[in-house]
Amino acid sequence: MSLGALLLAGVLVIPVGAAAVLALLSSYRLGSRLNILASLSTFGVAAALFRVRPEPGLFLIVDDVNVVFIVLSTFVGLTTSIFSAGYIGHELEVGRLTPVTLRFYHAMYQALMAAMNLALVANNVALMWVAVEVATLTTVLMVGIYRTHAALEAAWKYFILGSVGIAFALFGTIVIYMAAQSALGEGLDAMAWTVLVSESARFDPALLNLAFVFLLLGYGTKVGLAPLHAWLPDAHAEGPTPISAVLSGLLLNVALFALLRFKMVMAGNPDSLAPGPVMATMGLGSLLFAALMLYRRYDIKRLFAYSSIEHMGIIVFAFGMGGPLANFAGLMHMTMHSLTKSAIFFTVGHVAHAKGTQRIEDIRGLTQSHPALGWGLLLGTFAIAGMPPMGMFMSEFLLVSTTIARQPLLAIPLVLGLLLAFGALLTQAMGMAFGEGKRGTAVVPTMLYLPEFAHFGLVLVAGVYIPPPVVAWFQHVAELLG
Amino acid sequence: MGVAAVALARLRAGSFVVYGAVFALSASALALAGAHLIESGGTVLRATLPLGIPWMGAHFRLDGLSAFFLVVVNLGTAAASWYGLGYGRHEPEPARVLPFFAAFPAGMSLVLLADDAFTFLLAWEFMSLVSWALVLAHHRDAANAHAGFVYLVMASFGTLALLLAFGVLAGVDGAYVFDQMRGRRPDEALAGLALILTLVGAGSKAGVVPLHVWLPLAHPAAPSHVSALMSGIMTKVALYGFVRIVFDLMGPPVWWWSVVVLTLGGASAALGVLYALMEHDLKRLLAYHTVENIGIILIGLGLALAFRANGTDWAAALALTAALLHVLNHSLFKTLLFFGVGAVLTATGERDMEQLGGLIHRMPRTAFTFLVGAAAISALPPLNGFASEWLTFQAVLVSPQLSSWTLRFLVPAVGALLALSAALAAACFVKAVGITFLGRPRSAAASAAREVDHFSVSAMVFLAALCVVAGLFPGIVVDALATATQVALGTRVPPQIALPWLALVPIDASRSSYNALLLFLFIAASMLLTAFAIHRLASHALRRAPAWDCGYPDASPATQYTAGSFAQPIRRVFGTLVFGARDEITMPPPGDQRPARFHLHMHDLVWETLYVPIVRAVGYVALHSNRLQFLTIRKYLSVVFALLIVLLVVVVVWQ
């Protein structure tokens, strides 16, 4: 068993094992420590995958397409675990969580990590489907963890819509298999994504189209594209903040990643329906809709949940546009968004603790009362709005400029959406950051700022400099996406 | 960018060090840029860093044009930081000013040095962001928050427009480096689109009507030395963007481009000064004057475009030189004037003219420098403001060279607007100086005012001196501009330095010439002569007595003319048209005890007709799109179902 295979196994086994142990562990302090430790080791192993890779198998694979996302998700998993260690302590004091639920919480957290890693490294489309479903179910359980009516409602809504999405995705997968099986014959080959991509030219286009429609709707529900987004805001708003961070930062990415793999399959087959226009339309729709919804938000977490929808819209639009520039922009935007948005949710969690509320009206003058939080929130808002020198500026630069050059008419709604969203976020963020702030409210220990500012640091650097290997991977994926 | 690094590194050491460092750095940068502008003779320095867009890198370039604007930026920055050494002490929350003050000039210089679209826009937006933070330095004031919001939204709107323009110029294969763009020649329609987008983008930052609404809100909100930078310098950086893109990057112009530019310029010039006349808040007044002067510069640029499209490059060089000269001059006196207002603000805590008066007795130095600045901005010879407007008029008078009939009729009309705005500007500054500094104090604060610290005063004196020098020796400045016009047009105006008595002869002597130095000498000489003669030959006795005031003087300062009453005649002439101004007087019948009341109703028509509807529409749609948030799960499922059916039908139809 080669080193690469060991590493790959590590990425999956460590979280699973940790989940088992955490389920048994009663002390929550120990639990949170172990949680961090497990995430750290997972991240270490994943980072090692940059250097050594296992030879691709029919079930699991590590290649240019997913390695960046594996490392990214394990990294965000690590920082989130650090954040949640501080966060749940406060939750216990307030009494919204009990040690028992915390046991469950930690176990689920690691299970979620395992599921997402599996979804990323899966080469077998059915396996990927299973992994995504497991991830969804775990998040459903965690969203409902507060047992409040609102939380249960959110979880239930998420669950029902999610299950329908899962069913669609499964049907799509089956049809893909049928298409492949007629060309490649029965067996695992017809489910191995690598084979699908390379052979898709020989598949039956009609079946591919049918499959893509269902896959788009199925995984699109997870991505949170309007009008399939209904679960997303409530799930973000009512669940514990670390989970909101993971949802926005990682799960959306994973679902989108699954979608991308099938887009590559479609791209391989000239006769099949071009997925581009459909995706571009849905992306623009989500962007505009979410941008408008940002204006009348009263709950800070819901606000940023809608901004996630908006950005998923941008990304899907980018991939819908296609072409080297737009695809590169989309990939870059995915990465930047997951870093930024999770960092924003960290900040929001602190803010909610410091001010004791999630209502935007009740949060005022942060830069005065909690400078680090206030400026952090502003920094996050600007990063998410694509202000320089943050990373999203580069992706939006590439996307907008290539759009006007290729499809001038599409540039209008795109720019309109960006501007609307920016205006909304700016009003809300300025209202919270400036003005007269009440001092004396709870203070947050500086050490807890570590994760968010680590993320912001990365985003800032990426805005002006991306290491060449990452660029090479992105460009390779971009060309695969066609 | 070095400015930011160093200054931020030393931030902890307090405001003095920061301002000192910024001063030192900008002064040295000024020296370098100036040296390059004069000595280099058009050589171009390039640098490429492995930053920015990976496969492209960040390109930087220093040529005559950017060198000239670097001079403008760093001159203003040096003055502002020197001024800040004194003014900054009164800052309640320096931590909200210092880092951004240090980063702001860095952003502007970066814009000037950028040589690819990405770096350019990055620096551009960074500049907006930092200045936004400065606008919100006093964030408790709700008005400032509003100003900051409007400003940043307008700024990012402009950036998006520029981004689109670059997208058009860069084409499908993304040629973002400026050299590649120069290489490509987009067809006429696309180039026109790019021009409009550039005009919107750069114009929204420079404050071109009707995109100027943020300017009178944001500039006053910031601390005064920052207002000076924003109003005097940043708007110029925006114009640099316009010149760089339109003259340098885009291909040969088409005649109708200049029609657009000239129209907007004329509108900005006239409307800006009218707004300013109606304004009694000193900083807002100055901000509106920025709109006016940007309009004047834009007229120059439009003429340059027209002549270039017409093939008469010498005239284009003249017009562009006039515009650039005015860029420099306006940066000088606008910075000076904002410093003066800042001094008044520190001395009295008042920005509202109606509360001021008589300051010339309390703060003579400030008053004098402000007077110089006012005379310069009102284009009075022999100061610098007149030199550039004179050149612009000369450019207007070359218009018979144009072949397009539209332009032949448009240009004199624009010239009329230019003349009108010049006259109104003079009126406006008679008001500003007269009500603020002359007469009798209208409030206790004004009568208790004291002259400000030496740093501030010396900064103002320095700028005032520059205004005079640049006014007396325009020829030298024009020669220095030659390298800049070379970059933009490939030609220049004939060299001036060799002319007798340092005259200014843009075309040839029989056509027009202007000699500020001689004029100044004559005026000074005759003044001294007459004064001397009269004092010597006739009486020089002087008696002080109470004001006569036609026989019935009134001690109360309230009986003086106020800014509002001063502007009333002009308001009656223009206001009803432009602002829908309506004054309503309720005069109780004789014997009635009630006091008579006077109400003035004015509307900002641009704001009300252009912006309010947009805000309303967004609010409405946002409100009503919320219905989608609260459906039942079954309804959401139905939506999903419907979408599925639609997509399936699409597939069926497509197959």
Add this chain to the structure above:
Amino acid sequence: MTAELQFDVAHLLAGSLVLVSFMLLYQARMYALLNLFALHAVVLSLSVAWQAYIQGAPHLYVTALIALGFKGVLIPVSLHRIVQQLHIHRAIEAVVGVGPTMLIGMGLVALSIGVVIPVTVETDSLAREDLAFALAVILLGLLMMVSRHNAVSQVIGFMSLENGLVLAATGAKGMPLVIEISVAFSVLIAFIVIGIFLFRIRERFDTVDLRALDDFRGERRLFRMGEGLDTVELPAVDDSRGERG
């Protein structure tokens, strides 16, 4: 036995599954609905078993057994008990009348066939026909979910949808992981049923017993669940936050 006999039987079974879906759609009484669903499951397991037989794929028998035992027996019984315990209305009120529902259903079947027709028949037509029927069953199940107010009938709609999935999965020759998938789905459905039981859902999914709305946060203060904005008074388009000032 000849190919066409195999084909005919498979066709028959799949077709009858669609038929049962229609009956589900038509059925308006609770217990009858449950029995019909049991029938649905039985037909499914039969067709799966038949597929196992003709494809010679023994693992499909497992799937058939799971379908029969879990969905044919376990779920219907538990649903019976839930209906009794929660005193759910015996009559199911539909959103749209039966007639229109039927028409829509017809349209859906036509659509699914239209989608699948262009598939070039280098694959054996068996898979193709199966696919068409499976798609029809799925769409009908979804239609049932959106056209019924009653929670139980919505669950049943979902499960019939899932039956369609299994039908498709088994129809695809030699598809791996079919068992895992069916197990996974059974888990999912179990979750739903338990959820209904836990949350005491009487009528609709989204009314999770709204008796005590005490600690509602965020939007809920201004917007009540499941209601449009029209019934809720909002601050007028407010410029105070700086759009206009």
Add this chain to the structure above:
Amino acid sequence: MAVISSVVQGVQVLLVVVLAPLLIGYVRKVRARLLRHRGPSLLQPYRDLVRLIHKDAVVAETASWLFRVAPYLVFSAIWVAAAVVPSFAADLPFSRSADLIVIVALLGTARFFLALAGLDVGTSFGGIGSSREVMIAALAEPAMLMVVFTVSLLAGSTQLSSVVAYMSGPDVGVRISLALSLFGLMMVGIAESGRIPVDNPATHLELTMVHEAMVLEYSGRHLAMIELAGSLKLLVYLSLIAAIFAPWGMAVAGQGIGSYLVGGGVYVAKLAVGGFALAVFEASVAKMRVFRVPQFLAMALMLGLLGTLLLFVSRTL
């Protein structure tokens, strides 16, 4: 050569100052005669000036240094402008240093400081005066610039000497534009030098006065300076009109002393005619309300602009 021309320049500089009061006295005299009065003697303005100069100046306590400097500044600005306008001889050395636009601007400078001085003491009258003054100027200056445009577009130069050369040359025909701008310039001149119907130099009635209200606080030598400056201004406008629209008989360098004498005679004759016309006009119209003045000047502005635009038509026809 250069010596002669600079001597001539010097003569002109002195001549304008000497002639200005006489012009005022002449206009007053003619007007008085038209109104069947005898009127004061032609030399009365000189006497007034001398008297004022020898009185000591009374300055309000609230006045600042600006108040005392302004009169000299105003006077010398207008004086320089007067020295540049060709009166009896063309292309003098000064004229190279300032063209028509500069002349307009010089008058503007004078007005700027005078208006400031009006505000300096802080009385209501000064305020009325200067606010009305700048309102008038805000329309008069662009109108004048339009006239300048027409003329210099026609002559292809803003240089007065070149303009004179062109206008006295052969290729200037009778043009509608010129007529329009002549009227425009006349109206501007009337408005700017504060004559009836725009302003009444002889009144102290607060509702009507503009210029007088502005200088109300002045006395002694300061007042003398301002009076002299005012009369110079009138002279400037008259000689501008003369130089542009009636450039005949003007001496050109190198024709010897005789031509200069002739030129001087012609110049005085032109002034006499202009002053007479002004007096007749003033005697025949009534002072208009302050808020009809803008319409009067807007008319002038329209005339100027119209002249400029028609120029293109007539030139291409």
